[in-house]
Structures are given as structure tokens and as C-alpha cells.
Amino acid sequence: MNKTAGAMSYDELRGAIAQRHRALSGRLQQIAEFVLDHPTDVALGTVAEVAQRSGVPPSAIVRFAHALGFGGFTEMQQVFRSRLVAGVAPSYKSRLARMKSQEKSVLGRQPAAVLSRFVSEAQSALVTLSQSVHARELDAATAILAKARDIYLLGLGGSFPVAIHLAYVLRKLGRRVVLLDGLGGSIHEQSHAATSDDALVAISFRNYYPDTARLFPELVARGVPTISITDSLLSPIVEGASVVFEIQDMPEPALRTLVAPMCLVQALAIGLDLAAD
Amino acid sequence: MNKTAGAMSYDELRGAIAQRHRALSGRLQQIAEFVLDHPTDVALGTVAEVAQRSGVPPSAIVRFAHALGFGGFTEMQQVFRSRLVAGVAPSYKSRLARMKSQEKSVLGRQPAAVLSRFVSEAQSALVTLSQSVHARELDAATAILAKARDIYLLGLGGSFPVAIHLAYVLRKLGRRVVLLDGLGGSIHEQSHAATSDDALVAISFRNYYPDTARLFPELVARGVPTISITDSLLSPIVEGASVVFEIQDMPEPALRTLVAPMCLVQALAIGLDLAAD
DNA sequence: TAACAGATGGAATGAATATTCTAATCTCAC
DNA sequence: GTGAGATTAGAATATTCATTCCATCTGTTA
Structure with a gap:
């Protein structure tokens, strides 16, 4: 275990969980997998709800939070909530901006631009498919x-x-x-x-x-x-x-x-x- | 007041608040303005927190929820939370709804319905891909x-x-x-x-x-x-x-x-x- | 097989929270 | 200015919740 995992971003937490996964006990590993797969449930649910959905007793959830260096479930939940808050505002703007910047030629050669090109091609291919x-x-x-x-x-x-x-x-x-x-x-x-x-x-x-x-x-x-x-x-x-x-x-x-x-x-x-x- | 505002989207709620704003009492108007300006605070905070930030007593918050047809603050909060969830995972909402409504029905078993389901799943998978x-x-x-x-x-x-x-x-x-x-x-x-x-x-x-x-x-x-x-x-x-x-x-x-x-x-x-x- | 250490589950506990209730206050018509 | 009705604030309450504790179980080592 380590010092207080006070201010931590969601991505950092994901990394920490992945890194420590092997060292955790069986039950705790099971919880680790669940919280990475259902971050929204953890952000919004109660201990009892998370416990039920992941199929473990509530106390195990708290132990999991402790194992990660948090003072308790509530403290860990703050990190998951920060992800939700971050997700609301910038999504539209940033995506549009990204699309625009990538249409240009020089940037269009960067791998990220190539990916978004293929993604949008695939999107239209799917539309065509369902129509035809x-x-x-x-x-x-x-x-x-x-x-x-x-x-x-x-x-x-x-x-x-x-x-x-x-x-x-x-x-x-x-x-x-x-x-x-x-x-x-x-x-x-x-x-x-x-x-x-x-x-x-x-x-x-x-x-x-x-x-x-x-x-x-x-x-x-x-x-x-x-x-x-x-x-x-x-x-x-x-x-x-x-x-x-x-x-x-x-x-x-x-x-x-x-x-x-x-x-x-x-x-x-x-x-x-x-x-x- | 009206019947139970059970399942309501965040946008519908905004409309309902705006529409009723004039008919509300002074305190409740103040709360209405606050919740429209700080939906995230309402989604994640407790009654006491929302009350403090908006400068009203906790009971007023509950009265506000009642005035909108909710059974209480908790019920109203669900609507604000749905906004957060929708923002971070565009796929979740539609997929869950689709799965539930179609899985059981006779229509959902027809090949054409199956195809359109996979197409829309694929669409959301692509969106998630480009975001992550x-x-x-x-x-x-x-x-x-x-x-x-x-x-x-x-x-x-x-x-x-x-x-x-x-x-x-x-x-x-x-x-x-x-x-x-x-x-x-x-x-x-x-x-x-x-x-x-x-x-x-x-x-x-x-x-x-x-x-x-x-x-x-x-x-x-x-x-x-x-x-x-x-x-x-x-x-x-x-x-x-x-x-x-x-x-x-x-x-x-x-x-x-x-x-x-x-x-x-x-x-x-x-x-x-x-x-x- | 025995003994140990760690992990686990469930009940008990105490804190935090939403909600309700009531007395006080405000508003407005007369 | 007064009284009736609506509105409010804050205390009281009942509920939900996170957390802790302990007996039990599991796997390991001697």
C-alpha cells in the first residue's frame, strides 16, 4: 500500500489499477476488472449497488478502495466522478476542431488524422450498408x-x-x-x-x-x-x-x-x- | 403541480423549469436559476451542498423538486445525472435502450432488425474509438x-x-x-x-x-x-x-x-x- | 495433518443524508 | 393596520449509506 492517493486523475487511477492488478487478491482483482469496465456505475452508484453489480459483498468494495490508497469508497468515487464531469463540456467542440484541423494536407499525414479519416469513412460505409x-x-x-x-x-x-x-x-x-x-x-x-x-x-x-x-x-x-x-x-x-x-x-x-x-x-x-x- | 415526472430527459426538464419559472415563488425561482446554471453541481452534490451553493436552506431544495413533480430531491437528481452519463458515453444510452426493446420482441429477431442493430453498434464503437x-x-x-x-x-x-x-x-x-x-x-x-x-x-x-x-x-x-x-x-x-x-x-x-x-x-x-x- | 497468515463475507455501528414538520415570517387585500 | 393564506427556515426525524469488526474460510508451509 502507499500514501494517500489524494488528487488523482481518472487516467492515473486506471494506470495504477492496471499496474497493481496482479498483486491484488482474487476478490480484489474481480473488483478491479469491474470498475475499469463500468466506471460510470462506480461514479454514480452506492457501495451496495456497485457490490451487487460486481457480485461481491459491500465490504470488499471498501477494501478495494483501501488497497488503492484511498481512505474509503467515497474518496475513490470522487475520481470516477471527475471523469464524468470532464466528459460533458468539451466533447463536441474538440471533436469538430479535430476533424477540421485534420482535413488539411500536412496534418493529414499524421497517424491521428489517418485514423479519423478511416473512422469517418467507416461511418459512411455503415450508413450505405444499412440503406442498400x-x-x-x-x-x-x-x-x-x-x-x-x-x-x-x-x-x-x-x-x-x-x-x-x-x-x-x-x-x-x-x-x-x-x-x-x-x-x-x-x-x-x-x-x-x-x-x-x-x-x-x-x-x-x-x-x-x-x-x-x-x-x-x-x-x-x-x-x-x-x-x-x-x-x-x-x-x-x-x-x-x-x-x-x-x-x-x-x-x-x-x-x-x-x-x-x-x-x-x-x-x-x-x-x-x-x-x- | 402535476403528476409524477418519472422518466424525463434532461432537456425536457430544462424546458419544464423554464416554462414554470414565472409561476414559482421567489425562493423557488432562485433555485430554478441556480440548477439551470449549475447542473453538474446538482447531479453530484447532496441537498446540503446544493443548498449552500445556491444560498437557500436545504428544505427549499426539496420543495423545489416537489414543485416540479418529483417525489424528492433524489428523484430529480437522477435526471441531472443522466446528462453526465450521456455526455461521456454516447453509445451506452442508445445501446441499452435498443437491446432491451428489441431483444425480446418478435421484430427484433428479424434479420433486417438484427442488421440495423449491428450497424448502430458499430457506429458507436467507431465514435468511442476515435475518442479514446x-x-x-x-x-x-x-x-x-x-x-x-x-x-x-x-x-x-x-x-x-x-x-x-x-x-x-x-x-x-x-x-x-x-x-x-x-x-x-x-x-x-x-x-x-x-x-x-x-x-x-x-x-x-x-x-x-x-x-x-x-x-x-x-x-x-x-x-x-x-x-x-x-x-x-x-x-x-x-x-x-x-x-x-x-x-x-x-x-x-x-x-x-x-x-x-x-x-x-x-x-x-x-x-x-x-x-x- | 496441523498451524498459520491472509482473505473473505456478513452483521453491527455510527455517520451522513433526504425528508418532514412546525413555528415564524412574509404578502397582499381590505 | 389587520387578518388570511401562502411561503419560508430551521429543527426533528427517519432512512440510507459507508465503514468497521469479527468469525469463518482458504490456501500454504512445516
Whole structure:
């Protein structure tokens, strides 16, 4: 333990908690995790409330405050409250100022400016996504997936992260998934077992990965129902697809954030799970 | 006086006070002016404190709350507190409301509703991201990556898509990248060549993938400069990291859209490339 | 296995707080 | 100037709250 942690900023407190986390006892670690995750609850709640929400007895909360060098819960709470007070005023002004200053060229090369550029690009990509995807397509896609025995996923190159993510979520939800990654040989062999009882989700954006363009029509020809996620109706995975999600305005490969397709596949997977009940 | 002013937003309360101001008695008018000028004091203070600062007896404060239709000071204070909460966490309010209203309803289970939910979650995640990431950290991370001979990427389980995407972009930009995927054997062996001349980008969210937690400290001990992207300062990849990006409010694994980390790594990669000129 | 040190949970305690009550004061019409 | 009604201040009260204390439990070392 150390001297009185009197005047301390919220960020300093976070650092102190993180630093000491390992040295704390089990219960106290649990509390540390809770207060870092729910600072607002700590700022506004009573000891009893915080205790209940974090699943510990009230006395443990007080012991936690003591362990951090505070005289008690109330003293620690002041630090959490300071965060709330600081958060109210400057948010709008500073954000606008930041945006403006970064649009300029020289500053635009600084990492912070690059981040805010991507963030705002992603924001508009999401807006576009929710406008361009219609319920009809979503319903159709969900129906296909619901009927599928195995779900095959095809997304190579720059789209691979999307395919992996979808595979991860679907498997978590108990679906049988075959991720076509071409590992250890031919991607054709991996897809050989696919039949019309299965389903294929294909993801591809310009420049369309050659293997994707080659494999897709084969599976379509074998009667596998397919859901395509792509950026143009002229892409090689549109013809023969049962459902097509067109995500427009995808930037060039190196600048892609994949935000929109990630969101879409997530919604497909969870929507499938909810509809199955 | 009127019926119970139960659930009321701060803005509505302001309107109600302004409207009733003339009809109030002298003392209550004085209090009305004070609370509109010092909403933070009302949100965080006790009756005695507010009374002293506004120069009235405590009982007058309670009468004021009654005059506005509240059951007492505590009830009125909730409205002032909601203003603080809304200011600091734009995501919280909308997300909670949405979750509650939609989770149960039949409409919420339709695929289209699911998509719009994920879109709005992603939106707020992006806002939070741009608020919580500071230029200092971005600059430091960029400097580390710029100096690195090889860039090692560690992101397993649910974070794997982020690691893959970063690998893809960095390679497109001509960087030497080693993606630690554990393919065909030990992930330890893959990372064996990493030295202090290289760099590591580690990505991990709850529940932290065991292999990540195990490998990270080894690389740190070998002096490899590390950039961590995680959801808590208590995660196993924080201690010893050169730079930590904390992305808060990550939902549970199956509901994650990975939008924020995808955006961040993208900005890191491109920022690195632009700074190199 | 025994004994110890540290940690824990829950009840007891005392302080702080919101609220209510009542006597005093003020306001205004007549 | 006087009286009725509304308003107020401050003391009294009841409630909520943080804190402390102690018996119990847990994990460790001998």
C-alpha cells in the first residue's frame, strides 16, 4: 500500500489499477476488472449497488478502495466522478476542431488524422450498408443458411478476414462450417463434398481473387445454393448466385476497412441463430 | 403541480423549469436559476451542498423538486445525472435502450432488425474509438513499426481476422510480416526468430486466447517492442507492452463486429506508410 | 495433518443524508 | 393596520449509506 492517493486523475487511477492488478487478491482483482469496465456505475452508484453489480459483498468494495490508497469508497468515487464531469463540456467542440484541423494536407499525414479519416469513412460505409441491404435479401439468405447441412465459406485475399470471422461466429453458434482456405493444397478438393443440401457464402471484392472467380461457378453448377457478398453486379460471383449483397463504394484493397462486410456477415449469422428458435 | 415526472430527459426538464419559472415563488425561482446554471453541481452534490451553493436552506431544495413533480430531491437528481452519463458515453444510452426493446420482441429477431442493430453498434464503437485513441499512442506505435525489421502479428481466436487483415495490408505496403497462426505446429517456433530489432502487434479480447497470453510475455522478455490492442488494461497483453490501445465495450465474442480494431489496424498500417515518405 | 497468515463475507455501528414538520415570517387585500 | 393564506427556515426525524469488526474460510508451509 502507499500514501494517500489524494488528487488523482481518472487516467492515473486506471494506470495504477492496471499496474497493481496482479498483486491484488482474487476478490480484489474481480473488483478491479469491474470498475475499469463500468466506471460510470462506480461514479454514480452506492457501495451496495456497485457490490451487487460486481457480485461481491459491500465490504470488499471498501477494501478495494483501501488497497488503492484511498481512505474509503467515497474518496475513490470522487475520481470516477471527475471523469464524468470532464466528459460533458468539451466533447463536441474538440471533436469538430479535430476533424477540421485534420482535413488539411500536412496534418493529414499524421497517424491521428489517418485514423479519423478511416473512422469517418467507416461511418459512411455503415450508413450505405444499412440503406442498400433490404429485408428481402436478408430473409432469403437466412432461409438458405437455415436449410444448409454444411456451410461453405469462400473468401480469399483481402476478403479472407471476413470469411474467417464468419466461420468463427457460425461455429460458435453450433453450425457446421467448411472454410475454403486452400491450405495444404487445392481449394477445389476442399469444396468437393459440397452438394445442393449445403450452402455457400462467397465474399469477393475488386480485384477479384482468381481462385474465387474460378471456384464459384463450379459450385453453382453443382447446385449449391449461394450467397454472394461483393461490390458490383458485374463481379464473377454474381451470376448464378441465389442471393447477392452488393456493397458499393469499396475503396481500393489497401484502403479497405472491411467494416461493412464484417457487419453484414455478423448480422447474417446472428439473424440465422435467432430465426432458428 | 402535476403528476409524477418519472422518466424525463434532461432537456425536457430544462424546458419544464423554464416554462414554470414565472409561476414559482421567489425562493423557488432562485433555485430554478441556480440548477439551470449549475447542473453538474446538482447531479453530484447532496441537498446540503446544493443548498449552500445556491444560498437557500436545504428544505427549499426539496420543495423545489416537489414543485416540479418529483417525489424528492433524489428523484430529480437522477435526471441531472443522466446528462453526465450521456455526455461521456454516447453509445451506452442508445445501446441499452435498443437491446432491451428489441431483444425480446418478435421484430427484433428479424434479420433486417438484427442488421440495423449491428450497424448502430458499430457506429458507436467507431465514435468511442476515435475518442479514446490519442495521437501520442499512434505516433509511438508508428515509430515502433517504422524501425522494425520484421513485424510479427499475434491475434488468435476471435481476433484472428484482425491479424490477417493487418498482415494483408502491411504486405501490400511492402513490409516484412510474420503472421503467428500456429499452423502446422507450435506457435512458439514461429516466433523464435523475433528480436529487439523487430516488432510485435498483439491483438486479444476477452476471453483472452490462452496461447496469446502465453506467448506474449515471452516475446516481451526477449526485448521485442510490442503494440497491444485489447479491451482492458488488465488483459494479459498489457504488461510489458510498449504501446497499448484500449478499445472498450467490446461485446461478447459471438456478437463482436471487430469494426473498431479493424479500423485501428488499418489506420496504423496506412499511417506507417504515409509517415515513411 | 496441523498451524498459520491472509482473505473473505456478513452483521453491527455510527455517520451522513433526504425528508418532514412546525413555528415564524412574509404578502397582499381590505 | 389587520387578518388570511401562502411561503419560508430551521429543527426533528427517519432512512440510507459507508465503514468497521469479527468469525469463518482458504490456501500454504512445516
